[in-house]
Amino acid sequence: MKVGKIAIIGAGNMGGAIVNGLLKSGYVEASSIAIADPRKQTLEKFSAQGVNTFQDNSQAVETADLVILAVKPYHIEKVIDGLKPALNPQKIIVSIAAGVNLSDLTKLIGEEYRIFRVMPNTAISLQESMTCISGNGNSEESLAVVKELFDHLGATVVINEELMAAATVLASCGTAFALRYVRAAMQGGVEMGFGAEMAQFITAQTVKGAVQLIMNTGHHPEREIDKVTTPRGITITGINEMEHKGFSSSVIQGLIASFNKIERG
Numbered sequence: 001m002k003v004g005k006i007a008i009i010g011a012g013n014m015g016g017a018i019v020n021g022l023l024k025s026g027y028v029e030a031s032s033i034a035i036a037d038p039r040k041q042t043l044e045k046f047s048a049q050g051v052n053t054f055q056d057n058s059q060a061v062e063t064a065d066l067v068i069l070a071v072k073p074y075h076i077e078k079v080i081d082g083l084k085p086a087l088n089p090q091k092i093i094v095s096i097a098a099g100v101n102l103s104d105l106t107k108l109i110g111e112e113y114r115i116f117r118v119m120p121n122t123a124i125s126l127q128e129s130m131t132c133i134s135g136n137g138n139s140e141e142s143l144a145v146v147k148e149l150f151d152h153l154g155a156t157v158v159i160n161e162e163l164m165a166a167a168t169v170l171a172s173c174g175t176a177f178a179l180r181y182v183r184a185a186m187q188g189g190v191e192m193g194f195g196a197e198m199a200q201f202i203t204a205q206t207v208k209g210a211v212q213l214i215m216n217t218g219h220h221p222e223r224e225i226d227k228v229t230t231p232r233g234i235t236i237t238g239i240n241e242m243e244h245k246g247f248s249s250s251v252i253q254g255l256i257a258s259f260n261k262i263e264r265g
């Protein structure tokens with residue numbers, strides 16, 4: 001079921017990326033999107049594209065059917081308090097704030113509201129997000145609305161809220177983790193003789209192809225790795241050296257450190 005008008009509160013990295021993805025998708029018209037941020041300059045590029053822009057959050061949500069809260073977690077309480085008089089339970093509420101759980105959102109907004117926690121990533125600007133969704137269970141119908149919206153902005157999965165911290169680390173922080181691999185490989189490429197631009201192009205296309213190998217076939221990564229690692233060959237020498245230096249262990253420990261950071265607040 002298609003959403004009507006959308007209001008986005010916060011025009012930073014994620015709020016802006018959501019607008020860009022929505023405009024690219026053509027799923028909703030620019031005139032059906034409103035975005036609010038106290039920083040006027042941040043809003044200019046959106047009004048130039050026909051999006052309704054506001055410095056007042058309440059004005060932005062006035063005609064909205066669905067409100068996306070895209071402010072920092074430490075601004076959520078203040079933003080909801082300010083918005084409360086302009087909200088009503090007909091409006092679906094979506095929060096993308098990391099670490100802010102549904103029970104806190106429900107306490108702040110109201111038991112009668114349909115509230116969703118949604119965790120996208122920055123590739124939402126290209127309709128390539130991995131977006132994890134969980135809701136307070138107040139309406140199956142509105143879950144379909146929220147899922148359909150984010151389906152137009154990448155892939156979605158509906159998960160139990162208890163997995164939302166893990167989803168945040170794997171899918172949202174994951175963009176940065178993956179790009180650190182790309183950057184490290186580029187640095188190696190430059191040391192071996194490529195210019196930085198060429199090293200980036202070769203690395204990025206290689207990573208894209210590797211990911212497609214597992215996405216298109218459903219194969220376990222090791223099955224594709226086995227095809228590359230010639231016995232006594234070059235690749236296994238490199239992989240084993242990476243593992244001696246703690247590659248997999250570093251990645252896992254980094255993920256768990258991020259996970260613990262969410263849990264601790």
Ligand SMILES: NC(=O)C1=CN([C@@H]2O[C@H](COP(=O)(O)OP(=O)(O)OC[C@H]3O[C@@H](n4cnc5c(N)ncnc54)[C@H](O)[C@@H]3O)[C@@H](O)[C@H]2O)C=CC1
Nearest residue numbers: 010011012013014015037070071072073096097098120172
């Ligand atoms: N950056 C990322 O990759 C991801 C971020 N998130 C979550 O998205 C939320 C936003 O993060 P970012 O976009 O990275 O932060 P950001 O700092 O880039 O954007 C936040 C925006 O909110 C605006 N803002 C501040 N006070 C406001 C108020 N009272 N009313 C309206 N707007 C206000 C700021 O001016 C800023 O433009 C956070 O809660 C974060 O946990 C979720 C998934 C991925």
Ligand SMILES: O=C(O)[C@@H]1CCC=N1
Nearest residue numbers: 098168169172173174
């Ligand atoms: O690092 C952060 O806190 C945010 C949440 C997920 C991605 N970035």
